[in-house]
Amino acid sequence: MSLMRTIFYLSDSTGLTAETLGRSLVEQFPDLQIREKIIPFISDISSAQAAVKEIQLAAQNDGQPPILFSTLVDNDLRDIIAQSPGILLDFVETFIGRLEVELKMESSNKIGHRHDSESYEKYMARMEALNYALRNDDGSTIQDYDQADIILIGASRTGKTPTCLYLAMHFGILAANYPLTPDDLENTRLPEPLKSHKAKLFGLHITAERLQKIRQERRPNSTYASLSQCQFEVRQTEALFRDQKIPFTTTTDRSVEELASTILHHSKVNRRL
Amino acid sequence: MSLMRTIFYLSDSTGLTAETLGRSLVEQFPDLQIREKIIPFISDISSAQAAVKEIQLAAQNDGQPPILFSTLVDNDLRDIIAQSPGILLDFVETFIGRLEVELKMESSNKIGHRHDSESYEKYMARMEALNYALRNDDGSTIQDYDQADIILIGASRTGKTPTCLYLAMHFGILAANYPLTPDDLENTRLPEPLKSHKAKLFGLHITAERLQKIRQERRPNSTYASLSQCQFEVRQTEALFRDQKIPFTTTTDRSVEELASTILHHSKVNRRL
Numbered sequence: 001m002s003l004m005r006t007i008f009y010l011s012d013s014t015g016l017t018a019e020t021l022g023r024s025l026v027e028q029f030p031d032l033q034i035r036e037k038i039i040p041f042i043s044d045i046s047s048a049q050a051a052v053k054e055i056q057l058a059a060q061n062d063g064q065p066p067i068l069f070s071t072l073v074d075n076d077l078r079d080i081i082a083q084s085p086g087i088l089l090d091f092v093e094t095f096i097g098r099l100e101v102e103l104k105m106e107s108s109n110k111i112g113h114r115h116d117s118e119s120y121e122k123y124m125a126r127m128e129a130l131n132y133a134l135r136n137d138d139g140s141t142i143q144d145y146d147q148a149d150i151i152l153i154g155a156s157r158t159g160k161t162p163t164c165l166y167l168a169m170h171f172g173i174l175a176a177n178y179p180l181t182p183d184d185l186e187n188t189r190l191p192e193p194l195k196s197h198k199a200k201l202f203g204l205h206i207t208a209e210r211l212q213k214i215r216q217e218r219r220p221n222s223t224y225a226s227l228s229q230c231q232f233e234v235r236q237t238e239a240l241f242r243d244q245k246i247p248f249t250t251t252t253d254r255s256v257e258e259l260a261s262t263i264l265h266h267s268k269v270n271r272r273l
Numbered sequence: 274m275s276l277m278r279t280i281f282y283l284s285d286s287t288g289l290t291a292e293t294l295g296r297s298l299v300e301q302f303p304d305l306q307i308r309e310k311i312i313p314f315i316s317d318i319s320s321a322q323a324a325v326k327e328i329q330l331a332a333q334n335d336g337q338p339p340i341l342f343s344t345l346v347d348n349d350l351r352d353i354i355a356q357s358p359g360i361l362l363d364f365v366e367t368f369i370g371r372l373e374v375e376l377k378m379e380s381s382n383k384i385g386h387r388h389d390s391e392s393y394e395k396y397m398a399r400m401e402a403l404n405y406a407l408r409n410d411d412g413s414t415i416q417d418y419d420q421a422d423i424i425l426i427g428a429s430r431t432g433k434t435p436t437c438l439y440l441a442m443h444f445g446i447l448a449a450n451y452p453l454t455p456d457d458l459e460n461t462r463l464p465e466p467l468k469s470h471k472a473k474l475f476g477l478h479i480t481a482e483r484l485q486k487i488r489q490e491r492r493p494n495s496t497y498a499s500l501s502q503c504q505f506e507v508r509q510t511e512a513l514f515r516d517q518k519i520p521f522t523t524t525t526d527r528s529v530e531e532l533a534s535t536i537l538h539h540s541k542v543n544r545r546l
Contacts, residue, residue: 005376013531013534014530014531014533014534015534016293016530016534017290017293017294017297020289020290020293021290021294021344021364024290024344024346024365025365025368025369025372026372028346028365028369028372028380028381028382029372029376029378029380029381030381031378032376032378040534040535040538041534041535041538065375067372067375071294071297073297073301087371087375089368089371089372091294091364092297092298092301094367094368095298095362095367096298096301098360098362099298099299099301099302099340099362102338102340102360103278103302103305105302105304105305107301107302108301108302108303109301119526120483120486122528123432123487123528124487124490126435126529127435130434130435130438134407159396161403162399162400162403162442165403165438165442166442169435169438169439169442169529210393213393214396214397217397253392255395255396256399256442257287257289258286258287260287261286261287261288261289261313261314262314265313265314
């Protein structure tokens with residue numbers, strides 16, 4: 001029997017939640033070969049019926065039933081999907097009943113926009129944070145550090161920019177970043193512009209080998225990308241973090257989501273969204 | 274009886290999946306008053322025990338059991354949490370058994386890094402896309418449009434920048450954006466730099482009222498922020514999209530996640546991540 005399965009992520013909204021949870025479940029079966037298909041915005045009978053057709057087709061092609069991960073809220077739409085030949089793992093209905101019992105309340109069973117909708121206030125907070133991150137990227141300005149929630153520091157190419165943008169986008173955090181240059185790293189003192197903001201600093205660290213690999217793509221065969229230079233900067237950066245008692249975390253092999261969550265968890269920064 | 278409940282999102286990783294799905298379930302009970310607490314990175318016995326202590330404390334304070342949404346994968350850690358006084362809604366165990374039966378395979382029951390870990394290739398693809406978005410923001414350069422996967426167009430302040438950054442961050446898509454200026458909008462022809470890239474264009478639309486509100490915060494009481502100016506630009510933008518047959522979507526009241534998913538769904542752009 002073939003191990004290939006088609007996995008459907010079905011949602012009345014973006015499908016991101018169904019996809020993230022569904023994929024983490026599927027990844028518990030490393031030998032499984034999968035084809036993935038996201039069907040977002042299933043919000044009426046005709047889009048539900050169109051999804052059923054796709055599921056039927058995949059079932060025929062694979063010779064076995066697709067796996068369906070669903071966050072559909074509306075009972076009628078769910079009933080349509082349930083008539084397809086897929087194996088339905090329902091991330092909403094499975095828990096709503098239990099919550100109704102526990103909370104002694106009835107659920108609204110409404111699609112609404114839920115977490116995906118955005119108020120004007122939330123939009124503006126997010127925009128403010130994104131603009132702050134863009135304005136305060138890579139030490140480009142330092143006069144706005146009073147407003148910063150957090151200032152990421154680290155050597156060039158340690159992941160400061162994407163992490164700041166993620167913190168802004170997802171949590172509305174005002175995140176600046178300041179690059180530690182080779183000059184800064186001649187000793188383990190804090191660069192002048194950072195001294196009065198010590199409580200806001202958070203360090204990003206990386207292995208010299210990974211840093212070398214990243215820099216090599218940017219400026220091949222430069223001193224900047226040499227292993228000895230990367231080793232020097234990495235060693236000195238860590239010494240600075242330790243001497244100055246600045247919390248830090250490694251970025252090697254870690255996604256920006258994981259970095260942002262780690263920073264939130266290990267700093268006193270509060271989410272604004 | 275108080276309607277206040279403490280909601281815990283428990284995870285061996287970032288907790289973002291537990292939070293997103295858990296919150297969408299909780300939002301089905303609009304009368305429920307909640308306090309939320311995310312506990313990420315529960316990866317060993319001591320961090321699981323610390324979580325149990327927090328849950329006990331919340332149970333005492335509330336006078337009723339907290340609701341626990343968990344994506345913990347490890348059975349031993351889950352068993353520790355299960356001994357707490359919370360109501361455990363388990364997003365992993367609930368479905369793993371069913372998947373094992375359906376797939377006729379055993380799950381690995383491993384924490385690993387799963388979807389949060391990041392390969393070097395994925396990191397570089399994401400960085401390339403973010404750098405592309407930053408370089409090609411707001412029409413700042415147009416010579417790189419050949420490489421673009423998509424080019425968002427719209428009047429000033431319609432959400433182009435955050436949407437491009439989101440498409441880059443989450444899907445590795447090379448997304449440029451080009452602002453339609455009042456001059457561009459005197460007629461419904463495409464601005465010269467866009468003409469040879471028509472197939473890549475996607476429009477962002479907004480209501481005049483929302484646009485006015487957003488611009489008012491940026492440049493209070495300017496012509497730019499006047500309702501008549503916003504009405505003109507919004508009307509002309511839509512006419513241009515329709516005349517030129519450019520797909521477009523509204524940004525009013527929609528989150529950047531929703532916008533990005535909508536664009537993916539309605540364009541032929543493929544995710545690179």
